[in-house]
Amino acid sequence: MVSLGPGDIDLVTIKALEVLKSVEAVCVPTKSSDLSFKKSLTFKILKSLMQKHNFKKPIVPVYSPMRFKLEDWEAEANILIETTQEYKRVAFVTLGDAGIYSSVYYLLERIKDRDFSLYQNSEVVAGVTSFSDASAKVKKPLCLGDSALEIIPLLDKEVAKTKIFMRPKIGMDTKDIQEEGEVYTFENLNFKDEKIYSKKLQKVERYMTLFIDFFKG
Numbered sequence: 001m002v003s004l005g006p007g008d009i010d011l012v013t014i015k016a017l018e019v020l021k022s023v024e025a026v027c028v029p030t031k032s033s034d035l036s037f038k039k040s041l042t043f044k045i046l047k048s049l050m051q052k053h054n055f056k057k058p059i060v061p062v063y064s065p066m067r068f069k070l071e072d073w074e075a076e077a078n079i080l081i082e083t084t085q086e087y088k089r090v091a092f093v094t095l096g097d098a099g100i101y102s103s104v105y106y107l108l109e110r111i112k113d114r115d116f117s118l119y120q121n122s123e124v125v126a127g128v129t130s131f132s133d134a135s136a137k138v139k140k141p142l143c144l145g146d147s148a149l150e151i152i153p154l155l156d157k158e159v160a161k162t163k164i165f166m167r168p169k170i171g172m173d174t175k176d177i178q179e180e181g182e183v184y185t186f187e188n189l190n191f192k193d194e195k196i197y198s199k200k201l202q203k204v205e206r207y208m209t210l211f212i213d214f215f216k217g
Ligand SMILES: C[S@@+](CC[C@H](N)C(=O)[O-])C[C@H]1O[C@@H](n2cnc3c(N)ncnc32)[C@H](O)[C@@H]1O
Pocket: 006, 007, 095, 096, 097, 098, 099, 100, 101, 102, 128, 129, 130, 131
């Protein structure tokens, strides 16, 4: 599951590029029922990326009508599963970052139900979000000093929230971090001694610690 970033091919991560170069096929979402890529931004980014970095892969269209229906996610997950039966390693590409309102997690849920070993062998590659790019373009921070960031879906209803807690003090007690969903603790991500706990640590041991209280659907 490869995040492609906000549309600027130079904001595709090196990891995403390496994965795309290494897979045998790329599954690309399209809203067109004729399976063409006329309206697919994802396809445009992928094509430019292939041109710039001199590689080519078979492209498999994944009809994604954006109706948020279970049967659609199932049909899309089926295409991914079938593609992995034809090719060994397969990428599915998504705009921005996979963690932000992407179909990736609907698809992974379906894949988990249908083919658990494929789910276990899958990987999500993080990417640059549209709002990180927007912030950089206008040189305005998303949060700084004593401020916070909220991501609000424009829906006419209350929604469950994911909360990210960062910048802790070493030694602090985490009792004030309320657990509403599912809390994970991340320490020293990608550095020596990286640790990921599927719980809230009671005491902060390192500055490079963040907690995510993932929403419960
Ligand atoms: C389904 S969400 C996907 C978000 C994406 N995964 C990300 O990390 O930014 C689509 C929404 O993200 C925002 N968005 C995504 N790409 C954008 C862009 N290039 N320019 C402006 N807004 C964008 C818009 O609000 C759009 O309705």
